[in-house]
Amino acid sequence: MNPINKFTSSRLYHLLGSTRKARIISASAVALAVCTFGAAGVAPLAPDASDLPVKTISQDLASPNLSSQITALEQQDGTEKYVREERIRAGDTLATLLHRLGVDDDAAETFIKKDKTAKAIMQLRTGKRVLAQTDDNGNLLWLRANVVDGSDNPVKTVSVTKKGDGFVAEEAPAKLERRVEMHAREITTTLFAATDSDADGSRLPDTIVRQIVEMFSTNIDFRSDLKRGDRFNVVYETFWQDGEFVRAGRILAGEFTNRGTTYQSVWFEDPASRQGGGYYSFDGKALKKAFLKSPLEFTRISSGFSMRVHPISGNWKAHKGIDFAAPTGTPIRAAGDGVVDFAGTQNGYGNVVVLKHWNNYSTAYAHMSRFASGLKKGQKVSQGDLIGYVGTTGWSTGAHLHYEFRVAGEAKDPTKLNVTAQAPLTAAELSRFKMVSGDMIHRFALLRPQGSAKTDTLAQK
Numbered sequence: 001m002n003p004i005n006k007f008t009s010s011r012l013y014h015l016l017g018s019t020r021k022a023r024i025i026s027a028s029a030v031a032l033a034v035c036t037f038g039a040a041g042v043a044p045l046a047p048d049a050s051d052l053p054v055k056t057i058s059q060d061l062a063s064p065n066l067s068s069q070i071t072a073l074e075q076q077d078g079t080e081k082y083v084r085e086e087r088i089r090a091g092d093t094l095a096t097l098l099h100r101l102g103v104d105d106d107a108a109e110t111f112i113k114k115d116k117t118a119k120a121i122m123q124l125r126t127g128k129r130v131l132a133q134t135d136d137n138g139n140l141l142w143l144r145a146n147v148v149d150g151s152d153n154p155v156k157t158v159s160v161t162k163k164g165d166g167f168v169a170e171e172a173p174a175k176l177e178r179r180v181e182m183h184a185r186e187i188t189t190t191l192f193a194a195t196d197s198d199a200d201g202s203r204l205p206d207t208i209v210r211q212i213v214e215m216f217s218t219n220i221d222f223r224s225d226l227k228r229g230d231r232f233n234v235v236y237e238t239f240w241q242d243g244e245f246v247r248a249g250r251i252l253a254g255e256f257t258n259r260g261t262t263y264q265s266v267w268f269e270d271p272a273s274r275q276g277g278g279y280y281s282f283d284g285k286a287l288k289k290a291f292l293k294s295p296l297e298f299t300r301i302s303s304g305f306s307m308r309v310h311p312i313s314g315n316w317k318a319h320k321g322i323d324f325a326a327p328t329g330t331p332i333r334a335a336g337d338g339v340v341d342f343a344g345t346q347n348g349y350g351n352v353v354v355l356k357h358w359n360n361y362s363t364a365y366a367h368m369s370r371f372a373s374g375l376k377k378g379q380k381v382s383q384g385d386l387i388g389y390v391g392t393t394g395w396s397t398g399a400h401l402h403y404e405f406r407v408a409g410e411a412k413d414p415t416k417l418n419v420t421a422q423a424p425l426t427a428a429e430l431s432r433f434k435m436v437s438g439d440m441i442h443r444f445a446l447l448r449p450q451g452s453a454k455t456d457t458l459a460q461k
Contacts, residue, residue, distance in 0.1 A: 081141060083133045088124045097130065104138030111160065111167045112143075118160050118169035120147045129244065140167075146174055146241060176239040176246055184447040187230040191222055194232075205248035208236050215279065216256045219263050232256040233447040235440060253440035266440045270429045277382070278337070282437050284430050286423070290357075291336040291414070292383060295365060295403055296324050296390070320411035321364070321404035328369050328399040330390040333383075335363050335403075337423075340379045340387075343371055349402070350394025353387050358423035362409070366402035367393050 086100045098109055112118040121130065124145060132143040143160045156171045183204060185194040191213070195204040212234060213222055220226070237249035253266040265287055269277025279287045334355055341362065342354040349366035353375070356362050369391025381387060392399045405414035425433055 081133055081135055083131060085129060085131050088126050088128045088130065090126050092126075094122050098132075098140075101130065101132040101143075102134050102138055103132055103140045103143075105134075105140045108140035108143075108160070108162075108167060111169075115160075115167075115169045117158060117171055118167075120158050121145050121160070123147070129242075146246075174241060174246070176241050178249070179238050179240060180235060180252065181238055182233070182235045182443050182447055184231065184233045184449075187226050187232075188228055191226060204234070205238075207248045208234065208251060211236075211251045212254060212256070215251065215254050215265055216258075216263055220256065220258050225258060227259050230256070230258050231449075233444050235443050253443065255444050264444075266437050268433050268436050270425075270432055280425075280433065280437075282441065284425050284433050284437075286425075288383065290361075290423075291363070291405070292333065294324060295333050295335050295363075296326050296330055296401060321366075321402050322414070324390075324401045324403060325398070326390045326400060328389070328391055330401075331386055332365055332368065332388045332390060332401055334381045334385045334387050335405075336361070336383050338363075338381060340375060340377050340381060343375050343377060345393075348395035350396065351388070351391065352394075355381065355387070360408040362406045364402075364404040364406065366404070367391055367396045367400060369393065369399075 082102060084101050086097060088097065094109060094112060098105075103109075112121060121143070124130070124147065128145065130143065130145045133141040135141060139162075140160070141162050145158055147156055147158050157174050158169065158171055160167055160169050183202065185204075187194050192209065195209045195212075212232065216222075233255040234251060235253040236251045239246045239249060250267060253264075255262060255264045257263075264282055265279040266282060267277060268280050281287060332353075336355070336357050338355040338357040340353065341356040342352070344352070346352050346366075349364070351368035351371065352364060352366040353368065353371065354362060354364045365388060367390075368388040371388045372386045375387060390399055390401050396402075403414075404411050405417065406412065407417075
């Protein structure tokens with residue numbers, strides 16, 4: 001084709017307009033469809049988008065008020081108020097902390113140093129968070145911090161607030177968020193190596209590790225019985241505040257597979273029952289011993305359940321209890337779950353506490369120097385709870401605890417009784433227990449590796 005003909009053809013193509021161009025494109029599309037789907041039949045063509053009705057909608061949208069979303073800046077009465085957050089650093093003084101918080105207020109610093117409640121803020125450990133609000137001149141409006149004790153348990157939230165020309169310091173219980181966490185671990189060397197970190201870098205809290213040992217130590221010797229490939233699953237509670245971990249709580253369920261045998265236990269506390277909670281096998285049998293062997297942790301028996309010469313009267317008389325010699329002030333623990341039936345003074349017993357347990361069982365604790373704070377008749381106690389302190393009140397010649405175990409009001413020798421288990425669950429309690437245990441069984445199933453071999457399961461005893 002010569003240049004003139006080429007130009008004429010091109011111009012003629014453009015002069016034909018978009019209608020012919022659309023037809024050419026449509027014809028090509030049909031031909032392609034026939035070639036592609038000819039073996040299966042020709043599908044009907046979809047309507048051309050240009051032929052579809054078009055609806056236009058106009059709407060005014062309000063712009064977002066970003067200033068209302070800035071939580072770190074408030075404005076009242078024309079004064080800007082700032083909230084800042086800082087964490088305690090090693091070597092911090094109150095002055096350096098206040099400076100980083102933007103506080104330039106000598107009166108506030110003096111108040112915190114002198115006030116009995118406020119000065120707890122000066123004892124915060126490294127890494128703990130402090131919040132403060134100031135005005136645009138650096139004057140303190142309020143300051144808040146969570147004060148914790150040495151075991152990392154929350155004690156209180158301490159706040160210092162501007163009131164008139166001075167300040168007021170207040171304490172309030174820490175408001176914590178409860179979470180439930182679940183982890184699986186495999187033993188490669190030791191238990192503690194397995195609890196140090198997971199694939200995601202998480203580490204089991206030390207309090208949870210101690211509970212694992214306590215929970216399974218009656219069946220597993222963690223010094224010699226562990227074998228490479230043993231596994232355990234644990235479900236436990238943790239407590240948080242504003243997204244920050246505060247402490248771990250109780251193990252809610254545990255499962256440990258040692259040398260092919262699996263031991264399990266689940267925590268159950270019925271809110272409708274007056275008895276305390278405890279650990280049970282998954283079929284609802286109590287795992288905890290009904291009564292402690294001794295209400296004192298470290299002691300010796302100074303007088304058993306037998307006939308003896310009374311140390312004061314000098315006469316032969318039946319000694320209907322067991323005396324545990326211990327220094328004055330030694331903590332006394334409840335031997336079993338129960339309810340306080342009496343807390344006061346009784347003749348030769350001096351300061352005495354009587355606990356009522358299940359099945360006509362009761363225990364008495366005599367010669368106390370003082371009772372546990374707040375202990376009163378009708379109060380529910382759990383096994384191991386503090387109920388008082390060793391003393392020498394009443395007819396006593398030295399500091400000791402006189403402990404009695406009674407059945408239907410009659411003193412019995414606890415060393416000769418075979419009371420090994422807690423009170424069995426009632427039908428109503430068992431129904432509620434099955435809901436709790438069912439949830440834990442499901443959690444354990446999620447934690448177990450896929451295709452893991454089935455093992456013999458035993459109740460933790």
